[in-house]
């Protein structure tokens with residue numbers, strides 16, 4: 001009897017539900033990577049076990065998360081590009097037809113925050129883009145490619161199990177390629193970071209055009225027999241939208257406040273009038289009251305984050321979020337330090353509230369699903 005119970009506990013532990021959250025916007029430089037790092041750290045500080053996944057061949061997240069042990073930039077970059085276990089080595093068994101199964105990646109514990117791990121990126125990950133694109137186009141009609149569409153999802157699930165993760169945050173590259181199509185369509189949730197400018201309005205518009213195509217593909221792939229019976233089965237399609245994050249750090253002709261406000265309104269309007277109908281038609285929304293309970297309206301703005309100013313440079317230097325830099329790391333005195341400490345408190349609250357919303361939205365779905 002006891003052994004049955006133990007087996008059940010083990011089963012429960014192995015099948016603990018991890019929430020995979022993709023941070024996606026094909027527009028570059030909208031703070032996907034910075035938000036992944038600051039948000040992931042905050043979730044971990046609230047007791048969650050979190051894996052940050054760097055899927056961008058630029059490896060910026062790996063660069064921020066790995067604490068530098070050298071002053072020499074070249075040596076630091078070498079270290080970032082040369083992790084022994086990363087997204088590319090993890091997928092190599094499937095993509096390079098190696099005679100071994102995909103195994104969990106040896107994530108790197110991120111220094112300074114318990115329960116936070118990095119699944120490193122690799123500059124060569126982009127080499128898998130074309131093969132994955134062909135595999136996704138053919139969706140199982142060529143036997144040798146059938147294991148690829150489910151491979152990334154399999155790697156992330158195995159890694160989540162190994163590290164007993166509650167959350168996986170996926171930092172994506174700024175592209176509409178096959179890898180991003182796969183990452184987004186096999187995630188549980190997605191967040192869209194934006195900056196308050198015209199390019200982000202354009203990006204929300206084009207996202208509204210691309211999502212129906214990607215969703216149609218994912219629905220088809222998730223019921224395709226060949227893909228379902230592959231070594232790495234294509235998962236069920238269950239993606240849900242969490243919301244947008246507006247970062248207002250771009251200075252437009254020195255008149256940030258008024259100009260930002262205009263762009264924030266334009267982004268919110270584009271979400272309400274163009275993106276929302278697409279989300280509804282493709283069943284990408286949680287029940288409406290889940291959002292309203294979190295104070296979100298039909299613009300789905302989760303939070304607005306202002307300019308980190310000098311804190312961003314220190315954050316990158318010390319591989320520490322803007323709100324968690326210590327007095328020693330700030331290296332400032334007097335009024336400058338006081339101002340920065342006040343800003344840090346503000347950012348801490350912003351990220352703490354954002355993390356609470358994400359926990360509430362994602363767990364509401366787990367209960368209702």
Ligand SMILES: Nc1ncnc2c1ncn2[C@@H]1O[C@H](COP(=O)(O)OP(=O)(O)OP(=O)(O)O)[C@@H](O)[C@H]1O
Pocket residue numbers: 027028029030031032033034035056058060172173174247248249305306307308309312
């Ligand atoms: N709130 C902020 N205040 C000031 N600077 C910021 C803020 N958020 C991000 N940045 C800076 O803006 C730049 C772009 O941010 P980041 O690299 O996170 O964007 P990204 O969306 O990941 O870019 P990419 O699309 O190239 O991957 C970086 O130099 C980062 O340090």
Ligand SMILES: [Mg+2]
Pocket residue numbers: 032033034056060061171172173
């Ligand atoms: Mg990035």
